[in-house]
Amino acid sequence: MGDLCQLGEMPGTSRRIERARKEKGLQEKHSKRGGKQVMQCDICGRTTDDDTSYCTYHNMAHDKVQEAFKVWEPALEITWDDYLTRIFDENGLGRWAREVVEHLMQQNDSSK
Numbered sequence: 001m002g003d004l005c006q007l008g009e010m011p012g013t014s015r016r017i018e019r020a021r022k023e024k025g026l027q028e029k030h031s032k033r034g035g036k037q038v039m040q041c042d043i044c045g046r047t048t049d050d051d052t053s054y055c056t057y058h059n060m061a062h063d064k065v066q067e068a069f070k071v072w073e074p075a076l077e078i079t080w081d082d083y084l085t086r087i088f089d090e091n092g093l094g095r096w097a098r099e100v101v102e103h104l105m106q107q108n109d110s111s112k
Helices: 013-023 056-076 080-088 095-110
Strands: 030-033 036-039
Touching: 056 080, 056 095, 080 095
Parallel strands: none
Antiparallel strands: 030 036
């Protein structure tokens, strides 16, 4: 898992993200800047690129998590949920990727 955003582990990330979002008043996903609607990252509240749900950093991490799954799935015959759980516990998983994985796991839990 060394190729997934080598930025280090950040314990307590979800609480820190939620606290930062509340402090910045980022309750809404959309805001207006210069008369133009601006999307905010689902995880950290930064401005997103184009019509994605993530900022540049989380979007790159999301892409890498998905790319790695394409390798893991056939090799280990693993489901998406099992994959997310397994990589979340990897020491080499970087900060941005860990936040994306945590967000995806929360989304999966809420959709059940």
